[in-house]
Amino acid sequence: MSATTAEHHDEHHDEPAKGWKRWVFTTNHKDIGTLYLWLSLIMFFIGGAMALIIRAELFSPGMQITDPGFFNQMTTMHALIMVFGVVMPATVGLANWMIPMMIGAPDMALPRMNNLSFWILPFAFAMLASTLFMDSGGPAAGWTLYPPLVLQGGTSFAFVIFSIHFMGISSVMGSINIVATIFNMRAPGMTLLKMPLFVWTWLITAYLLIATIPVFAGAVTMLLTDKFFGTSFFSAAGGGDPVMYQHIFWFFGHPEVYILILPAFGIVSAIIPTFSRKPLFGYASMVYATASIAFLSFIVWAHHMFTTGMPLAGELFFMFSTMLIAVPTGVKVFNWVATMWRGSLTFETPMLFAVGFVVMFTIGGLSGLMLAMAPIDFQYHDTYFVVAHFHYVLVPGAIFSIMAAAYYWLPKWTGNMYDEKLGKIHFWTSTVFVNLLFFPMHFVGLAGMPRRIPDYNLQFADWNAVASIGAFGFGFAQLIFVWVVIKCIKGGEKATDEVWEGADGLEWTVASPAPYHTFSSPPEVK
């Protein structure tokens, strides 16, 4: 700790290096945060392009453009990229930028490891994407990689597993760094229960990652040995059990859902108080609710597997434990509404996205409650109803919160205000199209359309056409965001240090744009 502080008095480290070396060799949390965010944005368009291929095929009945095998590669890669390449890097990027500034630390605790955990990722994704150009093609068994189907793929599967290991190593290193930073580098007076909620949610997220990524790594390693080294972990013919893979996968997979959404809770809990000009309602209960959700996330995994033929006792247990998650999640939504209640509200773009998040995440949460009910889940499972559900929590949920965060902190990052008018256009077009895209999926799912199919009966045609129109509208609306970001970096109205009238927190006490090094000497937190 004292060594770290001393180093920062070294004058040579005050200015960023010039040219590409700055980005390759950087150990600065702001630079690394920026790298993560750009990677996430690029992957967002790659994963989005895959989604548009899917939606183009599904625009009308009959097979028009894709081979069914390629269609399966698209659904699989779209999911892997969006989960591991967009939402996770974006929230890690935000953590890198904001956590040190929020807790009054000069940088992340482990800056060199920080560099490594970012720079692994572009290679991991390049390797994953390269499988699409190999003879045996990309993975096509869905992002859950269920055996035995996934083992039917060709040799490119080894590259998929290797890239997943790389992503996992990156996530675990990033998480260790965040935990170390939060526990060791808080400014004097910044007690745990004074930390901004974004710091809290990330602290808990980091623990979820450290606990579950190794489990996932174990699962895919067993797939690797089943495929290439003759083991039979998941093959009944050799004494194994294909369902065991699903248990191991979802023991990782369900906490993973909260890994994607808890940082979003933190972001929204920062933005809503600012634009309500009122402190966050129920700060302590927000912290406890986050911790409860994290705990419960470990004991609900098999609700993804109700149709696998679990014993009745198992089905009952996982139904009840899953329903229980509605309680702390409800507390969070109620607290956000109570924060806005009798506030003095304004609706700049970050607030629009945050309110959009609360409304549409809640829609996804409510359909989640329906899915928790095992006897009706048999009807919902593996249909478009499920697709609608998790896209509501992930797109107008997680992605909207990331957009909100970007608009909220862009002035602090660049020193310039973004174009408010364009931001609002971005929000409204995104909101209209995202609902056109995902709401009809509830209908076709209930009416009997399974997920992961490239072709369907006429009865589903109308709503699929609507969803496809929504998809293209939403996709192209995101180009507005790119334009806003570039414009904001290039110039614009100068931002004040506080930026927002109601903003509270250490990050608003430093200059805009934030200097390359902040809090070289720790601030006083009262």
Place this chain on the structure above:
Amino acid sequence: MNSTFRWFVAALGGFWATLGAGLALAEEPSTLNMPQGVTAISREVYDLHMLVFWIVCAIGAVVFGALFYSILKHRKSQGAVAATFHESTAVEIVWTVIPFIILVAMAIPAAKTLIAMEDTSNAEVTIKVTGYQWKWHYEYVGEDVGFFSVLNAEHNAARKVGSGIDVSQYEHYLKDVDRELVVPVGKKVRFLFTAADVIHAWWVPDLAVKKDAIPGFINEGWAIIDEPGVFRGKCAELCGRDHGFMPVVVRAVPQDEYATWLAGQRGEAQAEASAAEREWSGEELIARGEGVYNTNCASCHQGQGQGIPGVFPAIAGSAVATGALDAHLDVIYNGVAGTAMAGFGAQLSDLDIAAVVNFQRSAFGNSADGALQPADVAALR
């Protein structure tokens, strides 16, 4: 902006009202909602679904109501001054306890239905359902009747990329099969689910039955169908390239009709078995083999035997199909371990295996004649 918000709130309210009314009034088969189905269980499931749906709508109405009230009334532009409260133990306890009570109220009927669904005892008819890539096999346990059920051949031709066939002419596009699963009405039918290759899921919404078919394991489900009719479903678990093309069709018929049908099936099976015993000409076998190929092989090896490079080997000009007959038969009969090539010995009759081998050796520019007889295949068994 204020008028925009009013408009937005009105639109949102209108949307939910329309949605609710639409769901309540929707005719069956609905394109908006789950079918009520034709079993006591499926109706219970539907009622539970609607109960939970209205509960979440009510919760949504309260939460969104408060939120939009705030958005309208507590705006800075309306002169709102921020209050300073930021916690209230009483309120927080209330909104922890009330949702908990609602959840308990939902969990009780759900648990009851679940327990009923899992009770497969006292079945009168047992059918073993085996998932294959990409078809279903039905075996009437103890009745000596069993057959494969695959996608309707016309639909199968129409669904190919660039087929030039308008799929909208088929009412049951992708929801029709060559041979339906016939079951008696009013009897408890138990299904045993398993699979031969990868995991599939057998789903018929009208029966509220969806269960994974897992290789090496047997799952159970059941249904008592109230009324005669045809009920259509699909495979629900991603099972490879033709996952979207393995429908389920269940035909429920009165008991006497069911008995007649069963007897007919036995007769057909016998006729087929005796047909395999006679000597077949090469032309006859090759002609039959084309149909077998299109149903069983073309999904992967493609319509002209060209395969998909790197994924599925070509038949046209391949070393296997132009090489030794024994080795070719071995691949078809036993499959290739560690690949998607299944062993068709367990799936096809001697006649069909002989037919398809001869077809593959003589089609797509391969030039052998139809030398393999059903009896040669029978010798392997």
